[in-house]
Amino acid sequence: MTSSRFARTGRHAASVRVLAAACTLASATVLAGCASADPSTGPAAKGGTSAFKPVAQKAGAQITVWADSTRLPSVQAYQKSHPDVKMKIVTYDGGADGSTYLQTKVQLFDRTGEGWPDVVFGTPTDVTWASAPTKPGATPFAAPLDDKLVPKNTLDGFAKGSLTPCQFNGHTYCLRNDIAQVVLWYNKSLMDKWGYRPPTTWAEYEALGQKVAKDHPGYLVGSVGDTNSHESYFWSSQCPAFNLTKADTLRVNLQDPKCTRMATLLDKLISAKAVTTQGFFSQGFAKNSGSKVLMAYGPSWYGQYVFKAAFHTPAKQIAAAPPLTWPGETTASTGNVGGGVWMVSSHSANLKASTDLVTWLTTSNENQASAPTYPAYAPAAKAWLANPANSNYFADDVSGPFQQAADEVWTGWSNTKFSDATSWSSVVLPALTGGKSLVSTLPAWQKAISDQAKANGYKVTDR
């Protein structure tokens, strides 16, 4: 008995000692003040505070180029016309649909200290992280192109505001390849046949949608089901969903009348079945409903990529109209869906060849006149519009609407460190598919954007 009690007391004492030691240790840590767990690379982190120092340059060194499949032929064309430049061309997803492949890889290259490609095609979102270090002490991936690499008069030739997503801390980290200004696409043959005129205001658009739903059920005047539909509709409505008021402060206010007016309008057309919640790019849409699309409010590349390539609409049927206006507006504001950028790696051992390549890709008529999408470089855009290959598919001349829309892209929709598609696709679209209305989903969307912004280090405000 005695011995067993002693053993128990002994054990007890031991555990008390362990506990005491743990407490001392814990309080020691508290007293010493544990270091903050917050990563030091938020949006407030300064990129390129010290001057850009290129690595040792090697004339004629091979450059590695990462491009998406759409821009691959352009890179190959450069290689063909510049056979003396040693190039290794790699195809990747180019950041489509919010993919973060490039970012993932660069994070790893920054940790291993090697492997970076010299030139990459990416999305404006990519520039937000590429212009800042991915970890303390790392050099930002993108080289500041305005720093003795690309002449100022070349940079000045880009369409107004098209280089804004490239600019951080007073430097320009990318050259914009193309812009994707939103216009109103319509099937001119069907509109003429049914005696409709393309709308010029949102009120007319809504009225025509209701009319189509009644007179020609099954035909559609738009879709909200794609990963980027919000950029066509809510951006055009000047909704403050992704509005950076300062470099680190994001304004999100989906209860703003400029958001609710668009949500209300779309809800009415969705319940009338004139606007579908299935995406143009969703499985089976082209086959089942592609021929039923009377109108689509979307980017300049819809003509070639949605109507021609996906829906196989015959030539000379599709036309474009300028962006729609809201009451009280004299000039429209419109959205922008994508538009890629080219970046040069700050780790490149052949900056000369890399810079020459991105300059040729973005500004030369030789490449851009026959580019798949609308060039951001203004002189090249003129050449693009003059190229019959870019317009002979359409029923009408698209130059007017395209040029007008390019100047009307609203600048209040900011380029954030996180993709604006994630919250829309994973929160709003499933709710719409489940039968909820857009208006009733706005609070959930607001919360999703705010949460994501905070997780990426932004301060969030709703006014």
Next chain:
Amino acid sequence: MTLLDSQPVAVAAPPRHGVLPRRRGGTAGYFFVAGYTLLLLVFGVFPTGYAFYLAFTNDHGQFTGINQFTRVAQDYRFLPAFGHILVYLLLWLVVLVVLTVLTAVVLRSRLRTSVSALLRFLYYIPGALAGVASVLVWLFMLDPDVSPVSWLLRGLGMDSFAAVLSPGNLPVIFMLIAFWTGAGGWMVVMYGALNNIPDEVIEAARIDGAGPWRTAWSIQIPMIRQWITYMTILAFAAGTQLFVEPQLLQTASLGRVSPTWSPNQLAYVYAFQQGDFNGAAAISVFLLVLGLLCAGLLVWRSNMFTLDEK
């Protein structure tokens, strides 16, 4: 007592319970386990240690105590991700245990040997497909436009791929994929476990008047209990690490599935999008502790290892 005292003492004392007699055999044994041990150290133990180091420091290498853990636990995606995985695990483990054991019992006791062998082979086939390939098969199965069972999907009111992938359906979908790929292998294992039960035991039960279900419930299942525990531990560990399935569905659905549906995906986003390897390590430590706790509980409650020494 007297009898005991008169026992001859020449007989060596029997080994104490639980202590195995020393085995002979030189260094060959070490040689054979060396390869595995080395790989385990390099790819198992070392990364775990590195994850612990990262989880307790920040990106300047300063010690942060438990701050990383509290920070990731406060992330708005943390609780939903663990909630998703909890619902999925409950579904998956219950279905796995009930159906594999039931199927194995039926295969063992109620079918002709040749039929049973054929069925075991068929059940195993999906398990031969690698993870990604099996998800691709399911992408077709779940899209009403191309699915061979589109009538079923439409009958359940799901007319499009997007409707099938509504957030409430996801745990069931991942459970189906996991069952389809994993359960066949476990049925074969359970069948083997049932084979280990001596025929005399089953015969004795029959003589005592036990029918097939009574035999299964009172004799066969209790006797393969440690295999069931073993299966549950491995399935639990694999389930908490769910990554490929939601990641592929996220891509295939053009983003309609959250990119941080499971904790592993959240850790991935932390590491490779936010560049926050320390936070990612903290999430992985959470998963490790969860897995160890559950395995420990099951091993303790089932006496799994003590049974082996009999």
